[in-house]
Amino acid sequence: DLPSSIIRRLPVRFTYNNNYFNDRYQGIPIGGYTKIFKQLLAGSDVELNVDFIKERHKYINKALKVIFTGTIDSYFDYCFGDLExxxxxxxxxxxxxxxxxxxxxxxxxxxxxxxxxxxxxxxxxxxxxxxxxxxxxxxxxWNRTIEPYYPINDNRNQQLYAKYKNLAEKEKNIIFGGRLGEYKYYDMQDTIRSALNLTKEIL
Ligand SMILES: Cc1cc2nc3c(=O)[nH]c(=O)nc-3n(C[C@H](O)[C@H](O)[C@H](O)COP(=O)(O)OP(=O)(O)OC[C@H]3O[C@@H](n4cnc5c(N)ncnc54)[C@H](O)[C@@H]3O)c2cc1C
Incomplete structure (x- = not known):
């Protein structure tokens, strides 16, 4: 059922290199992601364990701009159906x-x-x-009660995402970012690149 374009994501190798990734550098930030994010967020107010969807009015009224990194379909109350x-x-x-x-x-x-x-x-x-x-x-x-991990990039979901994206573009001062907001398969380097590009655009 997968689109033929997926074949480009499958690593086919004719060598004895059993390394899954082709990246020149592989690893995590020294000290781990907790450390890097603590430093990035130093001096900011951080509120944890809040569901933005449930308290969206409070946050939207508080901020000039909101970057929403949750699932784009949940933001619109799944009005066209669930992305998978x-x-x-x-x-x-x-x-x-x-x-x-x-x-x-x-x-x-x-x-x-x-x-x-x-x-x-x-x-x-x-x-x-x-x-x-x-x-x-x-x-x-996956179902709505558990954590979504990888988007399923088949035709049904891409068409559904296009509908949500269309709604998202009409939202004022809300930016949909990240793997769930953009419904994309992102590795860390893609996420960071996308965030930096977005930052340039916003600033
Ligand atoms: C199992 C797994 C393994 C992976 N392995 C690798 C790897 O080896 N190498 C690599 O480069 N990448 C890997 N990735 C990909 C990488 O983790 C992601 O691309 C990256 O974390 C995406 O960042 P993000 O900010 O877009 O989304 P996330 O990291 O998912 O951040 C989104 C945030 O939004 C919050 N949120 C969502 N909805 C709400 C809401 N309603 N209210 C409040 N907060 C909300 C979530 O709690 C979360 O903190 C892996 C991903 C998974 C799932």
Missing amino acids: YRSLRFETETLNTSNYQGVAVVNYTDRETPYTRIIEHKHFEFGTQPKTVITREYPQN
Whole structure:
């Protein structure tokens, strides 16, 4: 059911390089994302555990401009129907060993294994702790009560997104950003590039 353009996203290789990504640099910010975001947000007021949708009037009245990074269809009360996502279920375990798989990520692409990858978190930062924490990722069907992860870029969803985008363009002082607001498959570098471009545009 997927559009033929998806074939361009499938890495086909004729080498013995078993690295999934082709990027020259792979990693996370030193100290992790929490540290970088704490520094980025230093001096700002941060309110957590609030649902913008439920309290939208309060926030819209408070700000000259709002950047909304939630799902674009939820903002419009799903008036044209739900955009679809793939979701995931995570199973995390602490193991009494200093090393489990030697690297941060191992993908499992065979049909028999129920999880698609195992993350061993310590290797992102070259940790030397006596124990290790691993997370198995299982594919899970999405519904409104669970976290949306990857947009499903088939024709139905693209057409639906175009309708929501059209409504979004008519909203005054609300900017829809990020993977959920733009209904795009974004990696971190795409997200950061898009945010910087948006910032230039706004400023
Ligand atoms: C399982 C998984 C693995 C990934 N692995 C990689 C990887 O290895 N490398 C890589 O480069 N990228 C990876 N990504 C992609 C990367 O995480 C995303 O592209 C990036 O986080 C998108 O940033 P964002 O700001 O657009 O969205 P998000 O990080 O999703 O931020 C959106 C924010 O909006 C908040 N929000 C939503 N709705 C509301 C609401 N109604 N009220 C208040 N707040 C709301 C959410 O809580 C969230 O904090 C992965 C993504 C997933 C899901």
